Amino acid sequence: MRSGQVSAWQWMVRMLVAGLLHLVIGQAAAEGAAEAPPPQPDLRVVIDVSGSMKTHDPDQLAATALELLVALLPSQSTAGVWAFGEKVDNLLPSGRVTEEWRRRALSLAPALRDYQQYTDIEAAVAQASAPVSKRPRHLLLLTDGMVDLPPGQGVKAEVDARSRRRLVDELAPRLAREGVTVHAIAFSAEADLALVEELARQTGGLASRVDSSDGLLGAFVDIAARIFPDDEVPLRDGRFSLDASVEEVSVLALHERDGTVTLVGPEGRRYRAEQPPEGSRWQQAPLFDLIRIPDPAAGEWRLEGALSPRSRVVVEGGWQLQTATLPATLYRGFPLDITAWLARPGDAEAAAPEDLSMVATLDATGREAESTPLTVDASGRFRGTLPGPLWLGNAELAIVARAESLVRQRRQAVNILPAIGMRRDADGRGVALVAEHPKLNRDNTRIQGELLGKTLTAEARAPRRWWLALPELDDALRRPLRLTARIELDGKRFEVALPTLWLNPEGGVGIDQAQLGPTLRAETLGSESAPTATEAEASAVADRFVAWINAAPGWLKAQWQQGFPTLRGLVERYRSSPAAWAVLAVGALAWLAFIRWRRRRRAARVVHRDVHREEPHV
Secondary structure, three states, X not given: OHHHHHHHHHHHHHHHHHHHHHHHHHHHHHHHHHHOOOOOOEEEEEEEOEXXXXXXXXXXXXXXXXXXXXXXXXXXXXXXXXXXXXXXXXXXXXXXXXXXXXXXXXXXXXXXXXXXXXXXXXXXXXXXXXXXXXXXXXXEEEEOOOOEOOOOOOOHHHHHHHHHHHHHHHHHHHHHHOOOEXXXXXXXXXXXXXXXXXXXXXXXXXXXXXXXXXXHHHHHXXXXXXXXOOEEEOOEOOEXXXXXXXXXXXXXXXXXXXXXXXXXXXXXXXXXXXXXXXXXXXXXXXXXXXXXXXXXXOEEEEEEOOEOOOOEEEEEOOOEEEEXXXXXXXXXXXXXXXXXXXXXXXXXXXXXXXXXXXXXXXXOOOOOOEEEEEEEOOOOOEEEEEOOOOXXXXXXXXXXXXXXXXXXXXXXXXXXXXXXXXXXXXXXXXXXXXXXXXXXXXXXXXXXXXXXXXXXXXXXXXXXXXXXXXXOOOOOOOEEEEEEEEEEEOOEEEEEEOOOEEEOOOOOEOOXXXXXXXXXXXXXXXXOOXXXXXXXXXXXXXXXXXXXHHOOOHHHHHHHHHHOHHHHHHHHHOOOXXXXXXXXXXHHHHHHHHHHHHHHHHHXXXXXXXXXXXXXXX
């Protein structure tokens, strides 16, 4: 009996020890996982080499931008390069960024001049995004055009439209679910900006349209900073200050082609590319200089030369500015909560300077910057809320931490989109609205309009779509339609004033096209898809018919304008209906065939009478 009790006691002790060991090992593993740095992203650069790039990029800026990106990539990150036109070529497979990888990447410039005739964006995004590792994937897509597939696969307009819809409706959502981020740059006015914005919006990436060397290089720098965020120090009028804790500084000076840069140290000594600071690496290119200096002297440094405002100074070592995740897309009228703090890697007990302050700023070219001071809480973290931006387009979100002994800055490019896109239909019957903000839907959003002192309520037509019917209006007067969205989101109720829509005689919209949002700009109102070839042909028949009436003799034109009001009304009413115009075209052709048949029959009768007519007797 005693022996049995001892065995039971030993069993209980062993179980207790095993449980404690499991708890200790599990806790140690959890702490190790928490301290482990996140895996380096896998960047895939996808460059358009369709024939139009020869016109839009005669100076090979794409190759220069790739050279800059190669210089900015951290060692031991992963990257690859693709080129696409009508086919997709993996010029440099995804691999670890080493000196050999950089050398191979810099040798790709000739391949970017191997132009192709068509532009298969769908195939390029699908192939370049294929997983090859467990690292988070980022695509950087540079294109100067729109989906343009080779002929021979059916009606070309329909084939192109289907490929574009698959990109937006199938591929982009799948990439978002897989955690793939698409950053897209439209490199010409002819590029499909709506597609670029929609790919970026759905996957959490950046989108921009550029048409200059400064814009293209700046866009590449913004995307690199988004994927590989670094601490900076502010660069003002060519001056920047370093504290004694900085272990390395990297100065990226963007400038005009073949511009020169001079770096002046705190002691007044001047440095050039041919005479760099001791131990530094100075990379010189036609459009930028990149200078890396280990153990730089503390104090104020100065850059001389015609520098782009997109130039920046990155620092490593000492205090680091950390932030909660900053979104790539902001929405007009929606405030942004910000959390930031200072940390010193390897020294968890280090106390931040007592005089530390932080400010968040949202800035865009030509706009007045919005700044908000952040307030420190008991945990030492700084928090604040930036008011909702009132403009659309590209902007820069900056968080600056200052103390007497140091300054740190984080800058991130952001896109500002309308929370709700809108567009008036062609015949003026109403306004289509679609939720661009991912959390808005018909359950939490009510949209109303004010027109001529009357309140109009939008009707939900789908989970994220509304239709606002318009009353009959005098076409001779220009009138404002003021729209408001009442939103209940995350336990808060608030209103967002949408852009005023001006209704004018031409049926146009008195707001910038960007107010439409990427979704509505890419759609045909009243249809979920692009018009078919039959509809396009019917519309062409309608346009030719109206043009023929306008070019007709004066009496017919007058009859059209005054004598046939009923017919004119019917034509105006069904002008936007392809089916009606197709029926009218068939009827017109049948009428013309009937007229021609009657003329031939009359001619035949005349000939018959002439043949059988007898000469009169004398």
